[in-house]
């Protein structure tokens with residue numbers, strides 16, 4: 001990914017000055033239908049097909065109360081607004097689907113924190129927001145990154161119930177207790193916010209599975225319906241796939257769903273320790 005430096009930042013100077021003036025002018029006005037500048041978004045832009053370097057563009061976000069009612073208060077609504085208002089090369093590419101924090105498509109970095117744009121409410125006391133794609137991922141265009149490698153890693157942990165019972169019956173009962181063990185794990189939407197905030201994942205992307213995939217691996221390890229626990233533990237017992245985690249905890253701090261991948265990783269390590277110790 002090309003580096004972004006102050007020398008290659010492109011700012012819409014004219015628009016910027018105009019919006020600042022407008023902001024001052026509008027501060028004391030209370031007309032509900034007036035266009036009011038509520039914040040400024042500095043958005044990362046890069047199209048590998050035509051740009052030699054990435055750059056930032058400043059987008060002023062104007063609104064009225066009627067607008068807010070129509071288009072919603074989230075950061076994703078601001079990006080949609082930019083997408084509609086600025087056409088052609090000034091528009092931005094970004095992913096979205098559910099608009100409810102369920103699909104994980106709209107993951108991006110806002111003011112230095114990985115989050116989901118559709119459930120991120122911009123703080124009204126902050127006037128400038130910087131919006132970058134997820135860090136250390138190959139850029140496809142603007143805020144859209146390639147998650148191909150991330151999904152291949154997910155596939156490598158065989159994320160499904162492996163059970164011979166499924167061959168003869170299509171339902172396997174689970175006790176209430178066993179089902180509750182999956183709480184805090186099954187909610188993961190694979191948005192990659194945690195993995196792309198992890199320094200160990202940045203430097204060892206090819207070999208380290210990263211917090212999201214390891215949380216999923218733990219989810220299948222403790223599923224009472226799965227019969228392949230031993231093989232799963234053997235595969236995970238690898239100095240790169242698992243033990244690149246150094247408990248930095250960025251993953252847990254950034255997860256927009258409030259999950260704890262670092263805890264799941266420590267549980268895998270404990271299980272491996274118990275399994276191989278008792279095996280000897």
Ligand code: SF4
Pocket residue numbers: 187188189190191192193194195211212215254255256257258259260261
């Ligand atoms: S653990 Fe949280 S941050 Fe990581 S992929 Fe799952 S939902 Fe996203």
Ligand code: SF4
Pocket residue numbers: 197198199200201210211244245246247248249250251252261262265
């Ligand atoms: S706790 Fe482990 S997985 Fe989470 S950010 Fe730190 S090194 Fe990465």
Ligand code: FES
Pocket residue numbers: 095096097098099100101102103104105106107116117118119
């Ligand atoms: S659009 Fe689905 S999580 Fe944001």
